[in-house]
Amino acid sequence: MKDDLAREPLTLANCDREPIHIPGAIQGHGLLAACQDDFVVTQVSANVESFLDRAPGAVLGTDLTSWLMAPSAELFTQAGAQGFPRDLNPIGVVAASGRRYDALIHRQGAAGPVIVEFEPADHQFSGWDPRVRRSVRRFQQATDIDALLDLCAREVRELTAFDRVMIYRFDADWNGRVEAEARDDRLEPFKGLHYPAADIPAQARRLYELNWLRIIPDVGYTPVALSPVVNPVTGSPLDLSFAVLRSVSPIHVQYLQNMGVTASMSVSLIYRDRLIGLIACHHYSGPRRVPYVTRETCEYLGQMMSWHLARLDAQETTARTLATHRAQADVVSAVATAPSIPAGLMDPAMLALTDASGAAVVYEGRVAEIGRTPGELRIRQLVHFLSQPGIQGTFTTDRLSDHMPATAHWDDTAAGVLAVDISREFGEFILWFRQATERVVHWGGDPRAHGSVVPDASGAPRLSPRGSFALWREVVRGRSLPWEPWQVEAAERLRTLLLGKFRERAVELRTMNARLEAADRAKDEFISTVSHELRTPLNGMLGWLRLLQTGSIDAEQRQRALATIERNARAQAKLIEDLLDVSRIMSGKLTLNVEAVLIAAVVDQAIETVRPAAASKDLRLQTTMDSTAAVMGDAGRLVQVLTNLLSNAVKFTPRQGRVQVLVERRESSVDVSVADTGQGIDPEFLPHVFERFRQADVSTARRTGGLGLGLAIARQIVEMHGGSIAALSDGIGRGATFSIRLPLSIAMRREVAAPHGASTPPGLGCPPGLKDLKVLVVDDEPDARDLLQTVFAGCRANVRTAGSAADALALMDSFVPDVLVSDIGMPEMDGYQFMTAVRRRPAERGGRTPAVALTAYARIEDRTRALVSGFQVHVPKPVEPVEILAVVASLASVNPLR
Numbered sequence: 001m002k003d004d005l006a007r008e009p010l011t012l013a014n015c016d017r018e019p020i021h022i023p024g025a026i027q028g029h030g031l032l033a034a035c036q037d038d039f040v041v042t043q044v045s046a047n048v049e050s051f052l053d054r055a056p057g058a059v060l061g062t063d064l065t066s067w068l069m070a071p072s073a074e075l076f077t078q079a080g081a082q083g084f085p086r087d088l089n090p091i092g093v094v095a096a097s098g099r100r101y102d103a104l105i106h107r108q109g110a111a112g113p114v115i116v117e118f119e120p121a122d123h124q125f126s127g128w129d130p131r132v133r134r135s136v137r138r139f140q141q142a143t144d145i146d147a148l149l150d151l152c153a154r155e156v157r158e159l160t161a162f163d164r165v166m167i168y169r170f171d172a173d174w175n176g177r178v179e180a181e182a183r184d185d186r187l188e189p190f191k192g193l194h195y196p197a198a199d200i201p202a203q204a205r206r207l208y209e210l211n212w213l214r215i216i217p218d219v220g221y222t223p224v225a226l227s228p229v230v231n232p233v234t235g236s237p238l239d240l241s242f243a244v245l246r247s248v249s250p251i252h253v254q255y256l257q258n259m260g261v262t263a264s265m266s267v268s269l270i271y272r273d274r275l276i277g278l279i280a281c282h283h284y285s286g287p288r289r290v291p292y293v294t295r296e297t298c299e300y301l302g303q304m305m306s307w308h309l310a311r312l313d314a315q316e317t318t319a320r321t322l323a324t325h326r327a328q329a330d331v332v333s334a335v336a337t338a339p340s341i342p343a344g345l346m347d348p349a350m351l352a353l354t355d356a357s358g359a360a361v362v363y364e365g366r367v368a369e370i371g372r373t374p375g376e377l378r379i380r381q382l383v384h385f386l387s388q389p390g391i392q393g394t395f396t397t398d399r400l401s402d403h404m405p406a407t408a409h410w411d412d413t414a415a416g417v418l419a420v421d422i423s424r425e426f427g428e429f430i431l432w433f434r435q436a437t438e439r440v441v442h443w444g445g446d447p448r449a450h451g452s453v454v455p456d457a458s459g460a461p462r463l464s465p466r467g468s469f470a471l472w473r474e475v476v477r478g479r480s481l482p483w484e485p486w487q488v489e490a491a492e493r494l495r496t497l498l499l500g501k502f503r504e505r506a507v508e509l510r511t512m513n514a515r516l517e518a519a520d521r522a523k524d525e526f527i528s529t530v531s532h533e534l535r536t537p538l539n540g541m542l543g544w545l546r547l548l549q550t551g552s553i554d555a556e557q558r559q560r561a562l563a564t565i566e567r568n569a570r571a572q573a574k575l576i577e578d579l580l581d582v583s584r585i586m587s588g589k590l591t592l593n594v595e596a597v598l599i600a601a602v603v604d605q606a607i608e609t610v611r612p613a614a615a616s617k618d619l620r621l622q623t624t625m626d627s628t629a630a631v632m633g634d635a636g637r638l639v640q641v642l643t644n645l646l647s648n649a650v651k652f653t654p655r656q657g658r659v660q661v662l663v664e665r666r667e668s669s670v671d672v673s674v675a676d677t678g679q680g681i682d683p684e685f686l687p688h689v690f691e692r693f694r695q696a697d698v699s700t701a702r703r704t705g706g707l708g709l710g711l712a713i714a715r716q717i718v719e720m721h722g723g724s725i726a727a728l729s730d731g732i733g734r735g736a737t738f739s740i741r742l743p744l745s746i747a748m749r750r751e752v753a754a755p756h757g758a759s760t761p762p763g764l765g766c767p768p769g770l771k772d773l774k775v776l777v778v779d780d781e782p783d784a785r786d787l788l789q790t791v792f793a794g795c796r797a798n799v800r801t802a803g804s805a806a807d808a809l810a811l812m813d814s815f816v817p818d819v820l821v822s823d824i825g826m827p828e829m830d831g832y833q834f835m836t837a838v839r840r841r842p843a844e845r846g847g848r849t850p851a852v853a854l855t856a857y858a859r860i861e862d863r864t865r866a867l868v869s870g871f872q873v874h875v876p877k878p879v880e881p882v883e884i885l886a887v888v889a890s891l892a893s894v895n896p897l898r
Helices: 002-007 048-052 070-081 132-141 145-160 202-210 250-258 292-337 341-345 349-354 376-386 405-414 485-550 555-587 599-616 635-651 710-720 782-794 805-811 831-839 860-869 881-893
Strands: 031-035 041-045 091-094 100-107 114-120 164-170 176-183 213-216 224-227 263-271 274-283 358-363 366-371 395-397 416-423 428-434 439-444 451-455 461-465 471-476 595-598 620-625 630-633 658-665 669-676 724-728 736-743 774-778 798-802 819-822 851-855 873-876
Touching: 031 048, 070 091, 070 100, 132 145, 132 292, 145 164, 145 176, 145 274, 145 292, 176 274, 202 263, 202 274, 213 292, 263 292, 274 292, 292 341, 292 349, 292 485, 341 358, 341 366, 349 358, 349 366, 349 428, 349 485, 358 376, 366 376, 376 405, 376 416, 376 428, 405 428, 416 485, 428 485, 485 555, 595 599, 595 635, 599 620, 599 635, 599 658, 599 669, 630 635, 630 736, 635 658, 635 669, 635 710, 635 736, 710 724, 774 782, 774 805, 782 798, 782 881, 798 805, 805 831, 819 831, 819 881, 831 851, 831 860, 851 860, 851 881, 860 873, 873 881
Parallel strands: 620 658, 774 798, 774 819, 819 851, 851 873
Antiparallel strands: 031 041, 031 114, 041 224, 091 100, 100 114, 164 176, 164 274, 213 263, 263 274, 358 366, 358 428, 395 416, 416 428, 439 471, 451 461, 595 630, 658 669, 669 736, 724 736
């Protein structure tokens, strides 16, 4: 492998494959021998003669222990019997020449050769360096990582006397940064400098993970080759991964020399079997030999340092985890109480969760945003990119433009993105954003200047590492701060927690969609029914009106025509009133005029209303009533309820059937039931009988009319009275019974009111005060103007009309009315705007004229708006002539200018 690499031109692409674990040579300050289990030497370093006074040829094949004093040989034998444990190192031995050495013994692999290394003995201390006790106490007192790193650098320098000791930590890309430093005051500081990953290639980092300590006492040493180069037993170069004397890569030697380093030592910092940093020791004033005991002490400090780093890092991780859990709990709480999941996620805790500057949720086709975000259009572009098949799992980047070049100008909001998916299929994501942060990184030399290929002494190509380590400043733009692992975990954890909520929401949406589809069908059916019910009476009205216009019908037919027109008009008014009641109910604006009401009187009036229809079908109307039963309620609304129930009973009961009304007074309630012998109710439809827009028969061939609103309105009115209503039926063809239960009134000493309203129309006599009264009628509908002009002229009023608000304002310059009657829905300027303009006029030009809003806009809010805009009275259309005459006469009497 080494020969293959030598033949291959050395480049930056293959330098990280240099086989530095089998260099075939050692550093010359010691002796190395490879032996079999019986210590028969198979390989030895070429400098053996200077240590054992024997040439390599005289040592190979002999028992290594034979060149030691007998006690030393016995120590080797004992070490072999115990399996060469590292704990026995160093073994103090005496060579036959009388020289003393520290011997280090280890086996390379489970069945590999035994490697013995000799270094000149240094017995300054035995066992541990006693200064380690002090170092341990100080380490234990460190409360944060920065303090621990600074302390470690000082302690190791004091133990080793190196000119500079640095604590060097790696980032996720294996670039290093000097986090702490202890140095000779004459040296320039390196703390805070960054070094590129290429300075310590992958195979070197691997050896640092295998060996806690690496030392080069003299960077300028001459490598000493092994003899023979290939191990005769294994047939391969000797693996020196665990050898203290292992020769160093010439590239690394050149690197150190370029830095001016004359001796170095490195102690690994390892956490969970992964290299996280180094204690790097540099000397600049010549070789620096560190005794084995001191090296062991430094190695122990490195291990303890690794443990303390892990402990303090765990404390910081715990603190961060608690903070993210609190933010996560706040987010989940917000989701639980918000009207929707996206609304709940738009809580400030979302930003705290990942330390983001903005966040967005893309869900159900909508985008919700909080903080600084790139905007909805760009977010949708990003989601399109994230939904591509090649992107799976959590997506993180601190430079989005590396993945989407077109986003380079998004740096102010979304240079960094963290995204987790809700559903990639539907393009649903939770996203966090970070804006770009301009940072200055100080490098120990230009990180781009990795080195160059130069010839070595033999002319073979060799990679020379970069030669400049002067401070080099790099300004980093277009990147956000990187997403830390715990922030990514927090995002993924939130996703996991919320997936259940999203699934629940999906089920809710499916259920809701099914209901909406049913409601849409009901709405379409209802609109069709409304169209039918409104058009049908129009047909008869328009037909009879056409005949009346021709004058071709006799007096009897004329009376029948007028009666038909009036009946159909009132039917249409009833349909419109039902629609308005539904609107009032849905908006919560249906009100009651409460008084003591006799139920018997309510029933009587309702029966009189349906009696003609019942007589036409020869139906029997039967009543059994307690005439004293009374409730507190709105008499008119209760008549509406009973009329609806009786009308339905008459409508759905065949000829010669029976409709029965029963009123019973109980201890605390009044019960009213309407029973018929009609067609009955299908059991499947019975639970829906009081729902709006629901009819048992919605086909075009249905035998009865109506909008399907009456029973829904009846239930609302009954419940507003504090009562209840129910429907019973034994099935199709077996009749139906509707039962009402109302609270019994205890205020019976008061005079009980009968229902208002009469079955015959009031007289059309003119009220006093209308003669010569100046009335201005404003309406864009010519028919409406003509009708009102005829009505007021019939009472000898002075009437003018205008077809628009603008015409009316112009007319008021010459005709100042005593009373205004105006429509609301008009083009260009509606009635509200018109009245506002009138009220701005001076009194002598009509600014204080009483006004009536006569309009088809009949909701509560329409009445309120009319009064606020300046009208005194709101009268809904259609209106009886006698009613509008009375209203105008009443207003005329209070006109302050008359």
